[in-house]
Amino acid sequence: MSSKQAKPQKPGKAASISDVARESGVSIFTVSAVVNNKSHVGKNLRERVEEAIRKLNYRPNLIARSLIKQKTQTIGMIVPDIVNPFFPMVVRGAEDAAQKQGYNLLLCNSDDSLAKEETAIELLLSKRVDGILLTKAAGEFSPSLRQMIKEMNIPFVLVMRTYPQLTKDAVISDDYQGAYEAVCHLARSGRRRIGLISGPLKISNAKERWRGFRKALEEKKLPYEPDLVVEGDYRIESGFRAGHALLSHRPDGIYVANHLMTIGLLKAVDEMGLKCPEDFGLVSFDDYPWLGVFRPRLTTVELPKHQLGSEAAELLIQRIGGNHGKPVLKKLLPELRIRESCGFAQFVSSEQRRASSPEPSTVSLANP
Amino acid sequence: MSSKQAKPQKPGKAASISDVARESGVSIFTVSAVVNNKSHVGKNLRERVEEAIRKLNYRPNLIARSLIKQKTQTIGMIVPDIVNPFFPMVVRGAEDAAQKQGYNLLLCNSDDSLAKEETAIELLLSKRVDGILLTKAAGEFSPSLRQMIKEMNIPFVLVMRTYPQLTKDAVISDDYQGAYEAVCHLARSGRRRIGLISGPLKISNAKERWRGFRKALEEKKLPYEPDLVVEGDYRIESGFRAGHALLSHRPDGIYVANHLMTIGLLKAVDEMGLKCPEDFGLVSFDDYPWLGVFRPRLTTVELPKHQLGSEAAELLIQRIGGNHGKPVLKKLLPELRIRESCGFAQFVSSEQRRASSPEPSTVSLANP
DNA sequence: GACGCGATTCAAAACGTTTAGGTCAACTCA
DNA sequence: TGAGTTGACCTAAACGTTTTGAATCGCGTC
Numbered sequence: 034m035s036s037k038q039a040k041p042q043k044p045g046k047a048a049s050i051s052d053v054a055r056e057s058g059v060s061i062f063t064v065s066a067v068v069n070n071k072s073h074v075g076k077n078l079r080e081r082v083e084e085a086i087r088k089l090n091y092r093p094n095l096i097a098r099s100l101i102k103q104k105t106q107t108i109g110m111i112v113p114d115i116v117n118p119f120f121p122m123v124v125r126g127a128e129d130a131a132q133k134q135g136y137n138l139l140l141c142n143s144d145d146s147l148a149k150e151e152t153a154i155e156l157l158l159s160k161r162v163d164g165i166l167l168t169k170a171a172g173e174f175s176p177s178l179r180q181m182i183k184e185m186n187i188p189f190v191l192v193m194r195t196y197p198q199l200t201k202d203a204v205i206s207d208d209y210q211g212a213y214e215a216v217c218h219l220a221r222s223g224r225r226r227i228g229l230i231s232g233p234l235k236i237s238n239a240k241e242r243w244r245g246f247r248k249a250l251e252e253k254k255l256p257y258e259p260d261l262v263v264e265g266d267y268r269i270e271s272g273f274r275a276g277h278a279l280l281s282h283r284p285d286g287i288y289v290a291n292h293l294m295t296i297g298l299l300k301a302v303d304e305m306g307l308k309c310p311e312d313f314g315l316v317s318f319d320d321y322p323w324l325g326v327f328r329p330r331l332t333t334v335e336l337p338k339h340q341l342g343s344e345a346a347e348l349l350i351q352r353i354g355g356n357h358g359k360p361v362l363k364k365l366l367p368e369l370r371i372r373e374s375c376g377f378a379q380f381v382s383s384e385q386r387r388a389s390s391p392e393p394s395t396v397s398l399a400n401p
Numbered sequence: 402m403s404s405k406q407a408k409p410q411k412p413g414k415a416a417s418i419s420d421v422a423r424e425s426g427v428s429i430f431t432v433s434a435v436v437n438n439k440s441h442v443g444k445n446l447r448e449r450v451e452e453a454i455r456k457l458n459y460r461p462n463l464i465a466r467s468l469i470k471q472k473t474q475t476i477g478m479i480v481p482d483i484v485n486p487f488f489p490m491v492v493r494g495a496e497d498a499a500q501k502q503g504y505n506l507l508l509c510n511s512d513d514s515l516a517k518e519e520t521a522i523e524l525l526l527s528k529r530v531d532g533i534l535l536t537k538a539a540g541e542f543s544p545s546l547r548q549m550i551k552e553m554n555i556p557f558v559l560v561m562r563t564y565p566q567l568t569k570d571a572v573i574s575d576d577y578q579g580a581y582e583a584v585c586h587l588a589r590s591g592r593r594r595i596g597l598i599s600g601p602l603k604i605s606n607a608k609e610r611w612r613g614f615r616k617a618l619e620e621k622k623l624p625y626e627p628d629l630v631v632e633g634d635y636r637i638e639s640g641f642r643a644g645h646a647l648l649s650h651r652p653d654g655i656y657v658a659n660h661l662m663t664i665g666l667l668k669a670v671d672e673m674g675l676k677c678p679e680d681f682g683l684v685s686f687d688d689y690p691w692l693g694v695f696r697p698r699l700t701t702v703e704l705p706k707h708q709l710g711s712e713a714a715e716l717l718i719q720r721i722g723g724n725h726g727k728p729v730l731k732k733l734l735p736e737l738r739i740r741e742s743c744g745f746a747q748f749v750s751s752e753q754r755r756a757s758s759p760e761p762s763t764v765s766l767a768n769p
Numbered sequence: 770g771a772c773g774c775g776a777t778t779c780a781a782a783a784c785g786t787t788t789a790g791g792t793c794a795a796c797t798c799a
Numbered sequence: 800t801g802a803g804t805t806g807a808c809c810t811a812a813a814c815g816t817t818t819t820g821a822a823t824c825g826c827g828t829c
Contacts (some may be wrong), residue, residue: 100816160464
């Protein structure tokens with residue numbers, strides 16, 4: 034049939050643009066123009082080229098394109114651990130938003146270790162991702178990494194946790210508010226000695242949740258008892274230990290700063306033969322489908338996980354696109370979902386709350 | 402200080418190898434040799450180069466390296482939905498293994514849609530990933546995609562689900578065995594009318610679980626009642642609907658083929674005012690930390706999720722490395738974890754079972 | 770002094786694109 | 800007619816690496 038081309042592309046090797054050019058007897062430029070349908074290409078040439086593309090099953094090599102365009106259409110995303118059920122939805126939100134704008138996600142886990150985080154970032158920078166979505170591990174970057182980030186001039190957007198030394202762009206939940214509402218609800222349901230199982234206070238959102246907790250206590254004129262505050266690490270095991278420590282002091286209310294620690298706590302509760310909500314009221318953070326099966330049904334503060342990811346990705350892509358506006362700190366509103374674990378089904382529907390403040394609070398900070 | 406270089410790299414732009422070469426007054430080759438510590442570079446030159454690298458904060462551009470080496474050190478991974486709690490651990494396993502060998506993971510969600518899967522694969526191919534880890538959506542690839550895959554000659558490894566038209570390399574769990582054991586356990590605990598909530602039978606593992614179910618019934622001489630078998634789609638909602646349909650026929654045992662559908666089922670159970678294990682025994686697939694909080698404690702068949710991901714990644718990387726040995730189908734053993742949901746705490750410790758077959762079954766198929 | 774021979778270093782091609790800066794013919798308009 | 804203007808198409812440089820084949824050097828050998 035057709036044995037026209039002098040140097041046919043080898044089998045097991047993708048056709049390149051020059052293969053297509055040779056096959057259709059035009060210049061590389063013309064093929065490129067057809068592929069990106071730029072400038073006007075004559076109808077017959079265009080058809081010849083399209084024919085060749087189909088015949089050779091040609092797809093542009095995005096690596097080469099990245100090299101010349103200095104854009105990879107890839108964003109790096111670093112989360113502490115994709116296995117923590119909080120993050121899949123955030124990642125999914127980011128992926129959905131990224132996908133929609135032609136970006137892909139390179140995923141890394143830091144295990145909340147600064148060292149792993151640094152090597153991940155270095156790798157991502159070497160791979161020339163266009164931007165990075167980061168849920169920062171506790172701790173400060175090394176000077177050389179910081180220097181490199183500055184030189185590369187690549188945008189970061191922080192997710193869930195702030196870290197102003199790196200960038201002011203962040204999409205977080207209003208943790209202060211969420212914790213405040215959680216504790217207020219405990220107070221409203223009659224609890225007076227309220228304990229807290231906190232995340233690592235070096236992490237910004239744990240600190241915020243702690244602040245919200247303090248604020249609510251103060252406002253409700255409840256005592257702050259240091260014995261009733263335990264710092265965990267957001268993992269199950271720490272919730273379990275914290276639970277044992279805390280419950281020995283017999284609080285009548287507990288606010289737990291994340292889901293994993295709640296699981297640990299409930300295990301401790303079980304071991305100690307206590308009952309919720311009879312012995313103590315409980316409000317937890319993050320909501321999940323399987324919570325419907327827990328008994329008692331847990332009252333939780335839900336964070337808009339998907340939205341956290343998608344808005345972060347959208348902001349990042351804007352930055353990549355050259356929007357150098359003021360730094361944006363976007364705080365998304367949490368939602369108190371009242372169920373049974375405080376034993377007091379006061380009806381504050383989430384619709385009501387949403388209605389009173391329909392927009393997520395967006396704060397644009399002046400550059401200090 | 403030093404204003405030596407003629408064309409210093411612009412600010413906001415990473416130093417390139419030629420910047421380093423200029424700075425240290427050597428050729429590009431020498432820098433490359435130092436960076437990859439290949440061939441012998443004289444001590445003084447080497448030091449000059451290293452000095453310049455540090456000064457300019459140089460890191461090689463992996464895009465350029467990829468272009469010339471025709472390797473990206475990146476593997477694409479396509480899962481149905483990272484939000485399905487089954488997958489994060491699999492992805493994590495893959496990421497850990499990949500990381501260890503210097504590979505990164507480009508993550509895509511297919512939502513079990515063939516169309517999304519195809520566009521994801523096309524994108525990954527264009528990005529020249531070195532290989533793809535795929536949990537196949539139901540359905541057949543289009544001929545053009547299949548052609549392209551063949552031409553590109555890029556290795557695939559299937560995860561959790563087989564699809565022999567694409568490749569025989571797969572890492573899956575022994576679903577037949579898992580389902581078989583689940584149903585046998587139901588039978589042993591005295592259940593006679595056992596129902597099944599199945600995944601989509603077009604998906605290989607759902608089919609296998611169905612087969613295991615049938616086998617156990619047969620072996621235990623239990624009736625197969627079509628009314629007691631409902632096909633879901635592995636999502637919560639379908640488990641809920643299936644639960645309603647199924648429970649109206651009053652089975653005394655149910656085996657559910659995945660966790661999400663179990664959650665749906667339990668919601669239906671609750672609505673119908675039934676009790677487990679009094680009214681029916683239950684065995685579910687997949688185990689999770691939060692199951693410790695469910696009451697009754699669920700008896701489940703746990704799949705080695707992390708291992709599924711890591712072994713798949715390792716196999717894939719072997720293929721990338723040029724190992725063209727016989728196709729490998731690796732079946733990992735599931736583990737029956739007996740708890741309370743069958744109301745019969747017959748003690749078959751998982752240690753015992755593991756002891757009898759210490760190696761995961763590895764089957765090397767002859768090329769047909 | 771010519772030769773050979775490692776060891777070290779270099780210049781240039783290659784990877785597959787995009788794109789700036791051309792060429793060339795056809796058309797427009799005075 | 801001829802200068803100008805368009806439109807279609809092309810050539811070649813560039814992106815930042817790796818790698819091949821060649822150049823240079825020091826030095827011992829005959």
